[in-house]
Amino acid sequence: MMQMDVRADQRHSQTLSPRLQHAVRLLQMSSLDFGTVVRDVLGRNPFLEAEERDDGDERDDAQDAVIDDPQDGPDLPERTARDAMEDVAERANETDRDLWLADSFAPARPAHEGDVSALDFMEADISLSMHLHAQLNTLTLSERDLALARVVVESLDDDGYLRTPLNELLAVAGAKPEAALAEMQIALKLVQSLDPAGVGARDVAECLALQLPQIECPHMREMARAIVKDHLGDLAARDMLALARALGHSPAEVEGVCDRIRRLDPRPGWRLSPPRVNYIVPDVIVRKDRGDWQVQLNAAIVPRVRVNEVYAKLFQRHRCAENAEMGAHLQEARWTQRNVEQRFSTILDVAQAIVRRQRHFFEYGPMAMKPLGLREIADEVGIHESTVSRVTNNKYMATPTGVYELKHFFSRAMVSANGKVCSGTAIRGLVQDIIEAESHEQPLSDAEITRQLARQGLTVARRTVTKYRQMLKIEAVGRRRRHTPAQTADLQ
Structure with a gap:
């Protein structure tokens, strides 16, 4: 007969709370993604507001009316935090509505007043199809030829190529009677004659x-x-x-x-129609001031948020079971403010530690880069090694010599023949200097570069040199070779 046994077993395990998991995700995000998340919370959380950069701005009249303690002033009517926020929103809407009506009934200003907006000086974006259609409008064409040419223009991709076969365009042309393949070829030749040269190629x-x-x-x-x-x-x-x-x-x-x-x-x-360029916004900025390297956060990307303490205190005084949703909003607002402060405080601490360790890089360039591991920064800052990895992911530092990802300053140690330690970044810089000094007629192969490094006391494998050259986006020896008029070739 089957017997059942019940036992109590105690075990220790580490688990991340949802709040901590959310904080870890925020720390790993890039500054642009993090700013998007913060703006989303600002838009839906009534307790969270953007902090004005100008500290001299006066507070709203509604805040002045309720910020004083009830014991020191006139008694306030009994109302909930939601009612107070609705009153403020209604007053703001009325003000906006009055301004809108006043502007709409104002007399139109004459053009000779000279009020010109900066937008009037901006160049209008013209797409490739708009540019080609404008040229077709200047040509003397029949309606049928013009319609077929427009079909070809609308079938071009962003590169200006026609990737769709002409016989497939016949079905979408919609010409009556149906267009022949020869007519579509003529339309293609017409489009290929337009500016820019090369458009309409297959x-x-x-x-x-x-x-x-x-x-x-x-x-x-x-x-x-x-x-x-x-x-x-x-x-x-x-x-x-x-x-x-x-x-x-x-x-x-x-x-x-x-x-x-x-x-x-x-x-x-x-x-x-140029491709979209994703610009890099640095998280920290490094400058040399009075002989010392100073690190500061980029104020342009630090979201300034704060909890509206007026609404928070008002909600706490009139809190009840019906306001559970508002309580969750208040908790989220405090978490968001704390996460913003903690995130940028950690980024600044890690960046300052990196600059202290890699001071010679900022003074003398890539050749002076020292080997650096995540554990060294983690021990100096007093955080976990995985936290350093998250902080340096998709975070950038602006320096006088360029913008670098924080991970750029980490590399493993490589021991030279004389026992000295150097970093992979320094060796990459040396490889780049060797290639820049080579002869264009007789460029150096990866094996020859390896031998030159060995003569300088750096034992590096050829495949490592190849990897570094590819990281530097330098072509192979065959594609770097140049020929001069004085050279002759055996053409037999």
């Missing part, structure tokens, strides 16, 4: 071929046409010797033509 070779008339020299233009048509792969690989053998010209002459081809635009659509 691949890179066609895009470059449409721009070849920009090359003034007929001989160079014909060589470029042959390269674009039949040897685009060798052009991409920078194999000048293979192109020279195929075209029957010297490598120096072929290289001059290839340089002219590279000045053509493989993405003509970007001239009018």
Whole structure:
């Protein structure tokens, strides 16, 4: 017969509360994402408000009326915190409504008064399709030809390419009678004749071929046409010797033509519809003041929030079971204010510790970067190593020499032949200096760079040099080689 046994077992385990988990997520966010979260809380939490940067602003009349203690002034009517906030909101709405009505009934100002907004001087954004449609409007075309050309324009992607086959455009053209493939080809040629040159191409070779008339020299233009048509792969690989053998010209002459081809635009659509640029906003700023490096938070990204103590005190005096939702809002407001202070206090402490450890980097550049681990900063600041990892993730530091991610200052130690310790960042800087000093006619391979480092007492594997070169976005030796007119090649 089956027996059941009940026992009590005690165990110790570490768990993160929802509040702590939320704080960890906020600490790991970038400043832009963190600002979005804070603004979202500001928009829905009645107890949280943005702190004005000008401390001289007067407080609202409604706050002055209720900030005094009831024992020192006239008795206040019994009302809840929600009623007080609704009164303030209603008064603000009435003020906005009065201003709106006053402005709407005001007489129109004449244009000669000279009141010009700064927006009037801003350049209007013109998309690629708008630019092409404007050119089509200036041409003398039949309605049918104009409609087919507009179909081609609307089918272009952001690069200015036509990725859709012409036979598929026939179905969406909607022409009556139905357009023939020859008519659509004529419409495509019409679009390809518009500005910018290269628009309407179906691949890179066609895009470059449409721009070849920009090359003034007929001989160079014909060589470029042959390269674009039949040897685009060798052009991409920078194999000048293979192109020279195929075209029957010297490598120096072929290289001059290839340089002219590279000045053509493989993405003509970007001239009018440039891709979105994600700008980096630094979290901390480092400056040298009186011989010492000072670290400060970037005030432009620090959200200034505070709990409205007037509403908080009023709610506490009239708190009841029906106001549980308002109590949750008050708790969230205090948590948000505390998280903002803790987040930026931790970022500042970590940044200051990094600057103290990497002082020579700010003085002398990447070659003076010291090996640094997360544990060293964690021990100095008095936080956990994982917290340092979260703080340095997607956080940036503005320095006199550029903007760097905080993780840039961490690298493992590498021991040289003489027993000295250096960082990987310093070796990357040395690799970059070696490549910048090389001969363009005889660039150094990764193996040769490895041997040069060894002669300086740095034992580094060739694959490590290759990795550092790729991190520096430097091309391989074959693509860095340049040919001079004095060089000759064996074309047999």
